[in-house]
Amino acid sequence: MSNKPHSTVLFDALGPRGRKRAHTASLVSGVVLLGVLGWAGYALYEQAFFEQSRWVNPLDVLIIENAWIPALLSTLQAFALGSVGALVLGVIVGMGRVSRFKVIRFLASVYVQFFRAMPLLLLIWIPFTIDGALGFANGMGIDQDGRRLIYLVFGLAVYNGAVLAEILRSGINALPPGQAMAGHAIGLRHGQTMRLIVMPQAIRNMLPAVLAQLVILLKDTALGYAITYPDLLHEAQIIGRDYANSFLQVLLIAAFVYFVLAASLSKLVTVVERKTARKVPKGTRPVNPAPDMGQAGTLA
Template identity: 30%
Template sequence: MSATVSMRDALYEAPGPKTRRRVAIGTAISLVALAALVAFVIRQFYINDQLNPRYWSFFARWTTWRFLLTGLMGTVRVALMAGVLAIFLGLLLMLGRISSNKVLSTVCHVITDLFRSLPSLLLIYFFFLVIPRYGLKMPSFWMITVPVALAASGVLAEVFRAGVNAVPKGQTEAAMSLGMTHGKITRKIVLPQALRIVIPSLVSQLVVVVKDTTVAYVVSYPDLMQNARVLISNYDALVSMYFVVALIYIAINYATNRFSIYLAHRSGSKIISRTEENPV
């Protein structure tokens, strides 16, 4: 964050009296424009009667929050399970890809790229619409968890690979000169260091997983979004509920992001996200 601020400020010379005045005027104008925008939104709520207490008062009741929290627990359960599965699968895909076996390496490469280039919703439809046609009945929890995990595993495989590449070459060479076998080097030297490097990236990937779980209503799994829909039909308060739920999701994801940045800062490693990887 400090780098952002310094570069932003570096673009400008120290302002003289004229520029300072101009910046002050610009600040005043933008504040007025901002206030006008906020006023417009509030007016829009007001004239459509959406500020009516009956749309908001039920948020003061504990039962509302208990039901939303139950939904949130569902979201957390799916996200954590999908995250664990994705880490496991991603690790396997990466190990397969860096192995010296050409066939295994190519297969893992193709699978990784395939999962990265399919929308998670398509995978959810696969488990929701296609698999049951072949007589396999899955509980709704797994119908949402497995596709989300598969979509994330492709990305995580690439994150792990970047982590392995970030371990200095000298480490492997030193281990080789000690006479360690290839498998032993991967297990004892490369992986422990690579895993430590990618921890912040794994945390930040959790944001994508949480976002993917929001379509759990497709398979009618009671997550936060699904429970919010139930409350909407109970209280007949759609606008307030959808806005509150959106804010809850934003808060969770923002906190997760900040936590991963904090971890990255502390360990001095970089967050590897989808944007920095090689495209498919």
């Protein structure tokens, strides 16, 4: 067997001298990184970062019951409502992207391109600010927390709905064209073909990408901090203000909670990908979780 290094798609494999240099650079980088971490740890130790009271105080039972748990529930509430709204909009707009009617395809494309191009923070902040000036929510008897929840969910839904619409379009277009042709060949109408043949397969193929986007939506709930929605990040700021010496510790606690939530959803994504990978029909192209923003095709 030849000892010549194999080439990869992106670059030629390193030879003996190149591998030696790469190993040396990796070793030096590792030593430097350990040195930086050691210096940072010592600096934090000098500032009493690891002192027990700085961690215990933010985790007092009363604070957990009156601050952390309500904040966690508020975060999960925004995530649940935002996910439902995003899924509904994603299905509606995604079906519009593959509609037989040019006007519907155009409108759906405008929606996707506009909201995917807009920063999510603006989609939350602008409606909230407009309502603050005009008082729509107050006129309907909605309290301040409810008002903040509405506009946080609105921003999460319209932005992630645009992303999910593209995922749905990609899931449909990834199917072999013969699937839709077979439906038409046996006399099914376009709607029946989509509902009975195309959509069940597309949903199975795109489910991992949808769940991955919902993980992003969960983390995006932290943007509710900008409108003082009482989520984890906002409550962490309040707790950190009460315990000024533990402000960094409080933020790390909030980050750990976000990590646990996101890791749990990510684990679900991995399980779903593993199960659906065994069932993907041969010849079906994988769904791209970040599809392009070009004009969607239509089914025959």
